[in-house]
Amino acid sequence: xxxxxxxxxxxxxxxxxxxxxxxxxxxxxxxxxxxxxxxxxxxxxxxxxxxxxxxxxxxxxxxxxxxxxxxxxxxxxxxxxxxxxxxxxxxxxxxxxxxxxxxxxxxxxxxxxxxxxxxxxxxxxxxxxxxxxxxxxxxxxxxxxxxxxxxxxxxxxxxxxxxxxxxxxxxxxxxxxxxxxxxxxxxxxxxxxxxxxxxxxxxxxxxxxxxxxxxxxxxxxxxxxxxxxxxxxxxxxxxxxxxxxxxxxxxxxxxxxxxxxxxxxxxxxxxxxxxxxxxxxxxxxxxxxxxxxxxxxxxxxxxxxxxxxxxxxxxxxxxxxxxxxxxxxxxxxxxxxxxxxxxxxxxxxxxxxxxxxxxxxxxxxxxxxxxxxxxxxxxxxxxxxxxxxxxxxxxxxxxxxxxxxxxxxxxxxxxxxxxxxxxxxxxxxxxxxxxxxxxxxxxxxxxxxxxxxxxxxxxxxxxxxxxxxxxxxxxxxxxxxxxxxxxxxxxxxxxxxxxxxxxxxxxxxxxxxxxxxxxxxxxxxxxxxxxxxxxxxxxxxxxxxxxxxxxxxxxxxxxxxxxxxxxxxxxxxxxxxxxxxxxxxxxxxxxxxxxxxxxxxxxxxxxxxxxxxxxxxxxxxxxxxxxxxxxxxxxxxxxxxxxxxxxxxxxxxxxxxxxxxxxxxxxxxxxxxxxxxxxxxxxxxxxxxxxxxxxxxxxxxxxxxxxxxxxxxxxxx
Amino acid sequence: xxxxxxxxxxxxxxxxxxxxxxxxxxxxxxxxxxxxxxxxxxxxxxxxxxxxxxxxxxxxxxxxxxxxxxxxxxxxxxxxxxxxxxxxxxxxxxxxxxxxxxxxxxxxxxxxxxxxxxxxxxxxxxxxxxxxxxxxxxxxxxxxxxxxxxxxxxxxxxxxxxxxxxxxxxxxxxxxxxxxxxxxxxxxxxxxxxxxxxxxxxxxxxxxxxxx
Numbered sequence: 001x002x003x004x005x006x007x008x009x010x011x012x013x014x015x016x017x018x019x020x021x022x023x024x025x026x027x028x029x030x031x032x033x034x035x036x037x038x039x040x041x042x043x044x045x046x047x048x049x050x051x052x053x054x055x056x057x058x059x060x061x062x063x064x065x066x067x068x069x070x071x072x073x074x075x076x077x078x079x080x081x082x083x084x085x086x087x088x089x090x091x092x093x094x095x096x097x098x099x100x101x102x103x104x105x106x107x108x109x110x111x112x113x114x115x116x117x118x119x120x121x122x123x124x125x126x127x128x129x130x131x132x133x134x135x136x137x138x139x140x141x142x143x144x145x146x147x148x149x150x151x152x153x154x155x156x157x158x159x160x161x162x163x164x165x166x167x168x169x170x171x172x173x174x175x176x177x178x179x180x181x182x183x184x185x186x187x188x189x190x191x192x193x194x195x196x197x198x199x200x201x202x203x204x205x206x207x208x209x210x211x212x213x214x215x216x217x218x219x220x221x222x223x224x225x226x227x228x229x230x231x232x233x234x235x236x237x238x239x240x241x242x243x244x245x246x247x248x249x250x251x252x253x254x255x256x257x258x259x260x261x262x263x264x265x266x267x268x269x270x271x272x273x274x275x276x277x278x279x280x281x282x283x284x285x286x287x288x289x290x291x292x293x294x295x296x297x298x299x300x301x302x303x304x305x306x307x308x309x310x311x312x313x314x315x316x317x318x319x320x321x322x323x324x325x326x327x328x329x330x331x332x333x334x335x336x337x338x339x340x341x342x343x344x345x346x347x348x349x350x351x352x353x354x355x356x357x358x359x360x361x362x363x364x365x366x367x368x369x370x371x372x373x374x375x376x377x378x379x380x381x382x383x384x385x386x387x388x389x390x391x392x393x394x395x396x397x398x399x400x401x402x403x404x405x406x407x408x409x410x411x412x413x414x415x416x417x418x419x420x421x422x423x424x425x426x427x428x429x430x431x432x433x434x435x436x437x438x439x440x441x442x443x444x445x446x447x448x449x450x451x452x453x454x455x456x457x458x459x460x461x462x463x464x465x466x467x468x469x470x471x472x473x474x475x476x477x478x479x480x481x482x483x484x485x486x487x488x489x490x491x492x493x494x495x496x497x498x499x500x501x502x503x504x505x506x507x508x509x510x511x512x513x514x515x516x517x518x519x520x521x522x523x524x525x526x527x528x529x530x531x532x533x534x535x536x537x538x539x540x541x542x543x544x545x546x547x548x549x550x551x552x553x554x555x556x557x558x559x560x561x562x563x564x565x566x567x568x569x570x571x572x573x574x575x576x577x578x579x580x581x582x583x584x585x586x587x588x589x590x591x592x593x594x595x596x597x598x599x600x601x602x603x604x605x606x607x608x609x610x611x612x613x614x615x616x617x618x619x620x621x622x623x624x625x626x627x628x629x630x631x632x633x634x635x636x637x638x639x640x641x642x643x644x645x646x647x648x649x650x651x652x653x654x655x656x657x658x659x660x661x662x663x664x665x666x667x668x669x670x671x672x673x674x675x676x677x678x679x680x681x682x683x684x685x686x687x688x689x690x691x692x693x694x695x696x697x698x699x700x701x702x703x704x705x706x707x708x709x710x711x712x713x714x715x716x717x
Numbered sequence: 718x719x720x721x722x723x724x725x726x727x728x729x730x731x732x733x734x735x736x737x738x739x740x741x742x743x744x745x746x747x748x749x750x751x752x753x754x755x756x757x758x759x760x761x762x763x764x765x766x767x768x769x770x771x772x773x774x775x776x777x778x779x780x781x782x783x784x785x786x787x788x789x790x791x792x793x794x795x796x797x798x799x800x801x802x803x804x805x806x807x808x809x810x811x812x813x814x815x816x817x818x819x820x821x822x823x824x825x826x827x828x829x830x831x832x833x834x835x836x837x838x839x840x841x842x843x844x845x846x847x848x849x850x851x852x853x854x855x856x857x858x859x860x861x862x863x864x865x866x867x868x869x870x871x872x873x874x875x876x877x878x879x880x881x882x883x884x885x886x887x888x889x890x891x892x893x894x895x896x897x898x899x900x901x902x903x904x905x906x907x908x909x910x911x912x913x914x915x916x917x918x919x920x921x922x923x924x925x926x927x928x929x
Contacts, residue, residue, distance in 0.1 A: 584815070584866075586817065588863070588865045588884075588893075590892050592890075593884045593885050593892070594884060594913075595817055595867075596817065597817055597866075644893070645865065645893075645894065646862040647866075652894070
């Protein structure tokens with residue numbers, strides 16, 4: 001049984017001071033938060049509570065003892081759903097929705113994708129376009145579990161962990177086995193995965209390789225080019241662990257990802273239409289050596305080193321003569337050494353301290369030079385159990401940044417177990433998001449339209465240069481008033497309960513409120529002689545998001561589980577509310593075009609936020625006969641798309657996209673524990689909306705087969 | 718709507734709806750309630766000449782009278798001129814105020830400017846102007862949408878006060894939120910103004926009633 005876990009962690013998990021950890025470790029991987037995958041021996045609730053979570057404390061802790069809400073999605077659940085990429089997994093989770101802006105990201109508690117930190121084994125993935133980290137880059141075939149922690153976690157992770165954290169925990173060496181998985185689906189989508197597991201006493205090796213390719217799809221056949229162009233990508237991931245001694249463990253992880261895409265598009269060329277052939281590549285790699293030292297029963301030290309690079313290229317060539325229309329590149333690096341020390345004072349007190357430094361750099365077509373910045377940081381965390389029923393987690397992190405002001409991010413959370421079926425928990429935290437390279441250093445002029453965007457550090461020089469060149473027609477704002485960019489920051493409150501009202505039922509409720517200030521926005525600084533504008537970044541908006549979330553599961557029989565999730569969300573701009581209350585917001589009646597005053601209750605809040613989101617899922621799992629099946633329905637309520645009546649805010653019915661549901665189905669049969677056949681249908685109802693939701697293809701059918709070979713005939717399926 | 722007048726003025730077609738307050742043989746001093754008049758589809762298609770309009774007559778004025786005080790405001794695409802300053806021999810001045818047409822009971826006492834070389838009194842695009850050009854960044858693309866909550870207040874060529882709300886820049890005052898409008902192929906012709914106004918003939922700044 002112990003080989004199921006990374007040997008590196010097992011030594012620490014069997015800690016005399018924290019019984020909960022041991023209990024959690026034994027259950028790890030065999031249980032899921034909401035989906036039981038082993039036959040019921042005890043109640044659903046107790047198994048749910050036994051999941052082990054890393055994200056909340058940066059060390060393995062039993063979910064039951066954590067005072068913060070964390071959702072854990074197990075490998076088994078991911079397999080049963082037939083998910084291939086991280087976006088497939090996250091799309092179905094309560095309170096999350098996929099949003100598309102230069103890639104597919106997730107919206108969490110009403111925050112845009114740039115405010116959620118995406119980690120692989122606790123280390124940040126880099127490479128965001130306009131703030132969005134493309135989730136399609138992440139294959140899930142090697143994922144042991146996905147942890148979703150909502151609410152700010154800058155107290156541990158620093159910048160970007162403002163809405164929350166998604167931590168992808170990859171598989172670790174366990175036993176000796178190999179798996180091959182193939183899948184074919186609509187749009188010529190093929191997926192091949194292979195894993196190799198090897199383990200000797202001290203040495204463990206895990207390797208994963210994946211090839212994913214698709215022909216894309218076209219929701220607008222009458223235009224040139226496809227909605228999603230064909231692409232192929234490869235993911236390689238490996239982890240080697242070695243026990244240097246009983247107290248010293250070493251592990252080395254690495255990831256390499258490469259993707260190429262080809263596209264066709266057209267532009268107006270005088271009175272003609274010219275066809276352009278596009279080629280794009282994306283690459284990222286990272287390497288992550290970690291040393292664990294168990295100095296004594298009370299002291300643990302972890303040394304982490306993480307280096308990652310992300311680069312893209314994109315070219316557009318005229319089809320007729322191959323001449324270059326556009327040629328751009330982007331190149332980002334991230335390097336971070338970190339030391340973490342844990343001190344187990346006694347069973348009820350654990351202190352964690354960490355210190356590190358980050359070097360980041362970006363070079364790109366849109367930047368003048370390679371831009372660099374550094375962050376020094378230190379964090380501290382205190383896990384305290386003053387009463388057997390009370391768990392308190394307090395922490396804080398200080399970030400000192402080379403390009404903008406320092407940040408202190410505290411967080412305090414607590415959970416009280418009122419009785420065996422009711423726990424209450426709450427937290428307060430501060431999160432922040434540093435201005436990114438684009439907001440600081442961008443120097444970009446759109447070659448076709450002619451507008452210019454300048455980062456805050458480039459603004460004064462850029463304007464002076466444009467003025468010298470005679471390109472400025474009129475100044476619209478004093479560049480000096482834009483000032484130095486501050487980090488965006490948020491104060492967040494979460495309050496919730498966990499309930500086990502009956503033997504096979506569990507419910508968790510959480511209410512949240514986030515007050516965000518200094519949101520970075522763009523506004524025009526000057527009008528150019530070509531009639532276009534020069535834009536720059538500034539801190540302005542104050543926004544809040546608030547709502548409530550419910551997750552529940554009900555185990556109808558030993559084999560059948562039903563889960564329900566719901567989020568209610570309100571996200572509004574405080575300045576707009578003030579204007580509405582002052583009666584200063586107007587709209588034109590869509591029929592008569594006559595101006596009228598917009599009432600406060602007509603304000604729909606921020607665009608792209610659904611007030612209601614709902615999911616209902618059925619999981620069937622008959623291990624004795626090798627059958628499993630899932631049926632999942634995800635509903636996204638109506639949301640604002642764009643201002644149609646020219647008053648900037650969301651207030652008119654014509655500005656909303658209708659609510660819609662997607663239903664996904666999968667069935668799997670495992671034969672002799674080594675062959676697993678699976679078939680599924682995504683978007684069973686064939687819902688699509690080319691105008692508003694180009695990222696949603698129609699109905700997709702797929703089939704897959706997985707073959708596992710393992711020593712001692714032990715299946716990892 | 719009490720009466721509808723249709724008239725052809727010069728070569729321009731203009732449908733003009735006039736709300737007339739019927740005053741019988743009342744005392745001359747009794748204030749008469751002012752009601753809005755609406756001009757539909759004023760054609761400003763010419764890229765050369767301004768289409769000139771007189772608020773006192775509620776009618777288009779021939780271009781041959783451009784060097785007179787017979788007109789108050791001129792339209793040529795999105796450019797609006799007032800008969801004063803560099804644009805004409807009259808005394809017209811104007812400004813754009815934020816608010817709702819019906820709620821503006823009185824013209825502001827000051828803040829008026831005349832057309833100058835540097836700028837027109839009635840600003841065109843932008844948040845302080847009368848319209849927004851949507852460009853490619855918002856739906857509908859490439860549309861001229863009058864800014865909501867902007868009332869043009871002006872003094873006519875002979876110094877009378879008028880308030881004006883520009884309602885549409887497109888022929889037939891179409892809804893701008895439809896797919897028909899969003900599609901450039903099916904969008905109605907531009908440069909056709911629909912607007913409503915209240916003209917105060919008695920020289921006061923009051924927009925509610927007038928004394929004969």
